[in-house]
Amino acid sequence: MSRTxxxxxxxxxxxxxxxxxxxxxxxxxxxxxxxxxxxxTVSAAxxxxxxxxxxxxxxxxxxxxxLRWRGGASExxxxxxxxxxxxxxxxxxxxxETTSSEGPDQGRGEPVHRxxxxxxxxxxxxxxxxxxxxxxxxxxxxxxxxxxxxxARQPRVRAAAEPQPGMVSREGWGAQDxxxxxxxxxxxxxxxxxxxxxxxxDYSPEEAPAVxxxxxxxxxxxxxxxxxxxxxxxxxxxxxxxxxxxxxxQPIVGAQAQGFNSxxxxxxxxxxxxxxxxxxxxxxxxxRLIRWKLPIHGAPTAGTVTxxxxxxxxxxxxxxxxxxxxxxxxxxxxxxxxxxGSALYAxxxxxxxxxxxxxxxxxxxxxVGQSATRLAATPPAIIAYPQPARVSGNLSSFGGGGEAGxxxxxxxxxxxxxxxxxxRGTTGPGGSFALQFNPSKRAVVRVRFPxxxxxxxxxxxxxxxxVRPLLSWTRxxxxxAPRGLISVPGTIAPRKSIVxxxxxxxxxxxxxxxxxxxxARASSGKFKVxxxxxxxxxxxxxxxxxxxxxxxxxxxxxxxxxVAMGGGGTAxxxxxxxxxxxxxxxxxxxxxxxxxxKRR
Numbered sequence: 001m002s003r004t005x006x007x008x009x010x011x012x013x014x015x016x017x018x019x020x021x022x023x024x025x026x027x028x029x030x031x032x033x034x035x036x037x038x039x040x041t042v043s044a045a046x047x048x049x050x051x052x053x054x055x056x057x058x059x060x061x062x063x064x065x066x067l068r069w070r071g072g073a074s075e076x077x078x079x080x081x082x083x084x085x086x087x088x089x090x091x092x093x094x095x096x097e098t099t100s101s102e103g104p105d106q107g108r109g110e111p112v113h114r115x116x117x118x119x120x121x122x123x124x125x126x127x128x129x130x131x132x133x134x135x136x137x138x139x140x141x142x143x144x145x146x147x148x149x150x151x152a153r154q155p156r157v158r159a160a161a162e163p164q165p166g167m168v169s170r171e172g173w174g175a176q177d178x179x180x181x182x183x184x185x186x187x188x189x190x191x192x193x194x195x196x197x198x199x200x201x202d203y204s205p206e207e208a209p210a211v212x213x214x215x216x217x218x219x220x221x222x223x224x225x226x227x228x229x230x231x232x233x234x235x236x237x238x239x240x241x242x243x244x245x246x247x248x249x250q251p252i253v254g255a256q257a258q259g260f261n262s263x264x265x266x267x268x269x270x271x272x273x274x275x276x277x278x279x280x281x282x283x284x285x286x287x288r289l290i291r292w293k294l295p296i297h298g299a300p301t302a303g304t305v306t307x308x309x310x311x312x313x314x315x316x317x318x319x320x321x322x323x324x325x326x327x328x329x330x331x332x333x334x335x336x337x338x339x340x341g342s343a344l345y346a347x348x349x350x351x352x353x354x355x356x357x358x359x360x361x362x363x364x365x366x367x368v369g370q371s372a373t374r375l376a377a378t379p380p381a382i383i384a385y386p387q388p389a390r391v392s393g394n395l396s397s398f399g400g401g402g403e404a405g406x407x408x409x410x411x412x413x414x415x416x417x418x419x420x421x422x423x424r425g426t427t428g429p430g431g432s433f434a435l436q437f438n439p440s441k442r443a444v445v446r447v448r449f450p451x452x453x454x455x456x457x458x459x460x461x462x463x464x465x466x467v468r469p470l471l472s473w474t475r476x477x478x479x480x481a482p483r484g485l486i487s488v489p490g491t492i493a494p495r496k497s498i499v500x501x502x503x504x505x506x507x508x509x510x511x512x513x514x515x516x517x518x519x520a521r522a523s524s525g526k527f528k529v530x531x532x533x534x535x536x537x538x539x540x541x542x543x544x545x546x547x548x549x550x551x552x553x554x555x556x557x558x559x560x561x562x563v564a565m566g567g568g569g570t571a572x573x574x575x576x577x578x579x580x581x582x583x584x585x586x587x588x589x590x591x592x593x594x595x596x597x598k599r600r
Contacts, residue, residue: 030146030177030213032221033059037067037130037139052131055084062143064214065128066096066119068222070138079136081120084127093131094120094272097198097339099258099314119144119218121199121211121270142222146174146210165288167232167240167248173209175245178216180227184246185253185418186411186448187262188459189297190305192290194348195230195256195268195331196340201276208235211270219255229255230268232289238281240289243268251297251457253418259315260323260334262417263307265293273341283347287354290328295360298373298458301327302357308462309334310417328352360456373397375408377447377460382468382552385494388436389465395431395449395458402431406449410435413444413462421448440494441550442466468552469494473543479562482534486561488543489528492554496522496545501529504540515539533563 035058040051058065065081080093097118115136122128128141170176203211216228223229231254233241243266246252256266267286269278294301304324311319314335323334330348331339377393391410396402406427411419423435435447443465451457473490480486488501503516520529533539539561547553 030144030174030217031060032217033062033143033145034222035059035141035143037136037141040131040135050131050133051135053129055127055129056141057127058125058141058143060143060145061124061126062128062145063122063124063147063210064119064144064218065122065125066117066142066218066222067130067136067139068114068116068142069136069140070114079117079130079132081117081128081130083120083122083125083129090127090129091122091200094198094200095274095338096120097337099335099337116223118198119215119222121197121203121214123200123202123207142218144214144217144221146177146214146217147207164249164292165240165285167242167289168209168212170242170245173241174213175216175228178213178220178228180245181220182226184227184244184250185262185414185416185420186246187251187253187418188446188448189251189265189294190263190299190307191265191325191327191329192294193257193260193264193266193329193331193334194286194340194344194351195266196273196344197233197268197270198272198339198341199270201236201271203235203270205235205237205239208237208239208270209241211235212241215268223255225255227255229266231256231265232267232293233270234267234282234285234289235270236279236282238279238285240285248293249296251459253416257331257334258312259310259317259319259417260307262310262413262419266331269340269344273344274338275341275343277343277347283351283354286351287356290351290355291358294327295358296456298360298456299327300357300359301355302352303327326352328355373403373449373451373455373458375447375449375458375460377463379445379463379465381464382466383439384468385440385470385551386438388438389443389445390434390436391445391447392432392434393447393460395427395433397455402429403427403455404429404431406431406452406455408433408435409448409450410437411446411448412437413446419446419448419462439465439467442552466552467494467550469496469545469554471499471543471545471554471556473556475559476561478560479564480533481565482536482563483532484563485530485532486541487528487530488541489526490543491525492522492527492545493525494551495525496548496551498522499527499529499543499545501531502542502544503531503533505535506538506540533561536563536565538562 040053079096079098081096082091082093084090098115197215199211212233219225219229227244230243231252232243242248244252244254253261254266257264290301305327306322306324309315309317309319309321309323316336317323325333330345331337375395377391379391380389383389394402395406404427408425408427409421410423412422413419423437425433425435427433444462446460446462448459449457470493473488476486476488492499498519499522501518505515518529518531520527540558541561542558543556545554
């Protein structure tokens with residue numbers, strides 16, 4: 001009996017210890033799950049109305065939570081969330097960053113207009129509640145569980161020669177459980193945007209890698225992005241984390257500053273810094289990171305830079321607008337957001353002071369003895385289809401001459417702002433090169449040198465190439481009877497869906513004006529415009545394609561048809577006429593084209 005009681009007590013204590021464990025074990029894999037948000041009730045506080053959800057128990061314990069909904073974000077969406085941990089008290093309300101998404105990873109897949117929030121770190125939580133200033137249709141709460149999925153070891157710091165700072169690799173924070181959907185896109189790095197992740201700030205050093213993994217899982221699995229949105233993250237303890245996959249020394253395009261992702265790197269501060277400033281350790285870590293990152297891409301760390309906005313629903317500037325930024329800017333400078341929080345935003349001048357003015361001069365090492373390079377390229381502004389577009393230029397080193405025998409890549413910009421290589425070549429004597437491709441529609445291109453062991457990477461400024469279609473047609477009979485059929489067949493390449501026949505009538509007093517604009521559908525690049533005119537007279541006509549977002553307009557040459565009694569039907573057609581690339585015509589009704597000849 002004396003032996004049985006201690007054994008029984010030990011079993012009871014072991015059972016109690018098991019019951020006291022979290023809802024998942026240290027060996028569990030990361031997990032994402034969702035909950036359809038119920039319709040919120042209206043809470044009135046004076047003249048102010050808010051939509052507040054009831055307290056919601058999650059399907060299981062979670063560490064990260066956020067929302068998405070149909071339709072986009074706007075200035076009227078102020079989203080707040082709070083959580084209850086381990087059956088204890090509710091945390092205070094936390095404002096979440098909100099933005100709009102036009103589709104997965106800003107351009108991948110079918111576009112879906114929706115609003116998304118940033119992920120909120122919750123620690124160990126079971127309950128959640130949210131509120132907003134307007135209803136969020138189709139709202140879903142997305143939860144991520146990560147604690148217990150990151151290996152229980154100290155963060156693995158990537159070994160690097162100075163001045164590249166040490167950082168936790170993707171493997172070190174568990175990115176194997178958040179693999180990218182596809183390979184990285186490459187842009188250029190001309191500036192740095194500073195962010196905050198809008199998490200609760202009371203995470204421990206041991207929890208920080210799990211916070212980063214939770215953000216990655218939320219960005220990938222709830223927002224539908226390719227990978228974690230940020231290029232780098234920095235926690236409040238001064239630890240730097242490798243973000244989006246592709247290489248910390250490469251110009252990887254993130255999803256961190258819509259409209260400017262392809263010209264910047266994004267550094268996110270783990271936590272919320274609206275009322276609380278960032279720590280000295282974190283500011284020093286960011287300074288080391290920026291001092292290394294910008295110069296290896298040929299950019300100085302101080303002063304301003306002018307870049308072109310690619311637009312987007314959360315962008316403060318329309319597509320094509322030149323915008324001047326500080327080399328180190330806050331997310332709010334480019335997008336409609338409060339990020340990186342008022343307290344951290346106020347620290348940006350101090351961050352710039354700590355970074356200093358590091359210049360990418362010739363011979364500046366980046367840890368492997370690279371020298372900065374400069375690449376200039378000149379594409380044609382307009383080509384006539386199907387002519388090739390020839391992009392020529394020169395690659396040189398800073399303070400030196402042209403660099404021969406080095407690889408250069410002609411790259412084309414995609415719908416999400418990133419660039420993909422379409423043609424590869426090698427520089428010739430003096431660093432010169434000429435690359436060409438055959439675009440069928442408008443293209444924004446640049447040339448990129450990827451760098452090697454002795455030379456830093458560089459890119460030319462992006463520039464558009466516009467494409468004018470090739471339009472040909474067959475003239476109709478020169479004379480037809482009233483209500484006689486006028487038929488104009490032809491072709492257009494590249495293929496377009498609609499062309500138009502413009503009909504202008506000259507009156508007896510010399511006045512003229514458009515009397516018809518006849519559309520015709522083109523199938524497989526072929527069309528046939530048909531019309532009938534009942535009023536006798538002399539009519540001037542031409543076939544046009546009015547232009548669209550892909551191709552410039554093309555205007556055919558004028559021809560004449562007389563509608564008169566005694567006119568025949570459709571006569572034998574004249575030879576086909578081809579347009580080339582004339583300038584846009586004067587306004588309809590103004591002088592232009594060949595003057596009509598007197599007909600008998």
